[in-house]
Amino acid sequence: MAQAKKTMTLNLTDAEMTALEELSIKKDLSKTQVVRQALKLYQLIELRIDKGEKLYFEDDKKSKAEVMML
Amino acid sequence: MSVEKSRIFLLHTESGAETEGELWDKITDQQLHDWESQWVPALAFGVQRLQKARTHNSKWPPSSTWDWREKIAAVRDATFSHSSFCVMCDGQTQGLIILDSSGRPERRCRIENQRSKDLLYVELVEVAPWNRKEFHQTPRYRGVGGLLIAAAIQKSQEEGFKGRLGLHSLPLANSFYANKCGMHDLGGDSDNDGLRYFEMTPGQASAFLAKGNKS
Numbered sequence: 001m002a003q004a005k006k007t008m009t010l011n012l013t014d015a016e017m018t019a020l021e022e023l024s025i026k027k028d029l030s031k032t033q034v035v036r037q038a039l040k041l042y043q044l045i046e047l048r049i050d051k052g053e054k055l056y057f058e059d060d061k062k063s064k065a066e067v068m069m070l
Numbered sequence: 071m072s073v074e075k076s077r078i079f080l081l082h083t084e085s086g087a088e089t090e091g092e093l094w095d096k097i098t099d100q101q102l103h104d105w106e107s108q109w110v111p112a113l114a115f116g117v118q119r120l121q122k123a124r125t126h127n128s129k130w131p132p133s134s135t136w137d138w139r140e141k142i143a144a145v146r147d148a149t150f151s152h153s154s155f156c157v158m159c160d161g162q163t164q165g166l167i168i169l170d171s172s173g174r175p176e177r178r179c180r181i182e183n184q185r186s187k188d189l190l191y192v193e194l195v196e197v198a199p200w201n202r203k204e205f206h207q208t209p210r211y212r213g214v215g216g217l218l219i220a221a222a223i224q225k226s227q228e229e230g231f232k233g234r235l236g237l238h239s240l241p242l243a244n245s246f247y248a249n250k251c252g253m254h255d256l257g258g259d260s261d262n263d264g265l266r267y268f269e270m271t272p273g274q275a276s277a278f279l280a281k282g283n284k285s
Contacts, residue, residue: 028187033230037173037188040151044172 010035073098080159080211089211091159093221097142097166101156104163105138109198116205138166141194145170152193155221157214165197165214169222171229176261179234181254181269189269190226192237195219204242219251223275233275238265251278 012020023034045055056064075092082089094101145152151172157165170177170191177191197214199205223233238259239247244266247253253268270278 026186028184028232029230036229037171040172041174044151044174 075158078157078217080157080164080213080217083208083210083212089159091157091164093217094156094158095153097138097154097156097168101158101163101166102139102142105166108162112199112205116199116202119205136194136196138194138196141168145193153225155218155225157217159211163198164201164211165195165218167195167218167222168193169225171225171231177236179236179269180256180267181271184234184269184271187231187234188229189231189234189236190222190229192219192222192235195237215246216250220279223270223279226275232272233270233279234272235270235275236267238262238267240265244268 020031020034023029024031027034027037029037049055054066056066058064074095076095078091078093079088080091081087142154145154145168152168152170154166154168156163156167170193171188173188177189179185179187179189195215195218197218198210201209201211201214203209219235222235226233226235235253237247244255247268248255251268251270252274253270254274256267256269258264259267
């Protein structure tokens with residue numbers, strides 16, 4: 001039931017490629033899958049922010065920091 | 071909206087015969103119509119019977135209050151992080167499931183050896199009232215829940231999550247996830263109304279698929 005996919009070339013700097021490779025190992029995902037997951041999360045956050053909601057990080061002490069999206 | 075359908079088989083309990091059905095890779099208006107016109111009255115009737123039989127309300131299915139139309143509307147417009155499947159047989163909707171692959175922090179792996187890896191989270195799953203043993207001593211079809219979990223595992227594999235699944239279970243379904251699905255039971259989750267959290271590893275996923283839709 002896999003959906004058809006399109007291929008694109010992604011140009012990354014060395015540092016970006018290193019970050020992608022590290023995430024790929026940490027998350028046990030292929031590099032393509034890391035990019036797809038990042039896109040899902042980015043889209044989800046954008047939709048919520050477009051609705052007027054805010055994005056926060058909360059630490060163990062329950063203090064919150066708002067994340068500014070560009 | 072294009073829907074991909076694959077052939078499946080369900081056990082018709084009364085006759086013992088395998089009956090051909092379909093797994094659809096989307097919940098469409100047809101399923102929502104079935105839910106409204108068939109599931110809702112059947113659920114109301116079933117709960118009424120439990121009440122008359124003075125069955126303790128801990129044995130009532132809380133999903134009698136779920137609104138699938140609302141739930142599908144909430145995820146349909148949202149993002150491509152959500153997917154859904156349904157089981158069709160005899161021209162009727164036999165089971166529904168909604169999945170989330172967004173990898174939101176609260177929906178990542180919790181088992182120590184796969185902690186914080188992405189998984190496919192089962193947001194909602196339900197089988198038709200006539201297939202549920204809390205309402206009927208002899209449910210019409212068996213295997214609907216197992217087929218929906220198998221579809222979720224395959225989707226997880228497609229997403230690159232290697233079959234990893236997570237879900238919060240309603241009390242009546244705890245034994246299904248622990249015993250039939252072989253998932254890890256990580257206990258009650260205070261952030262989710264105390265519902266027990268279950269998680270499946272790639273090994274458990276492969277074992278479930280290898281076993282097929284059998285008890």
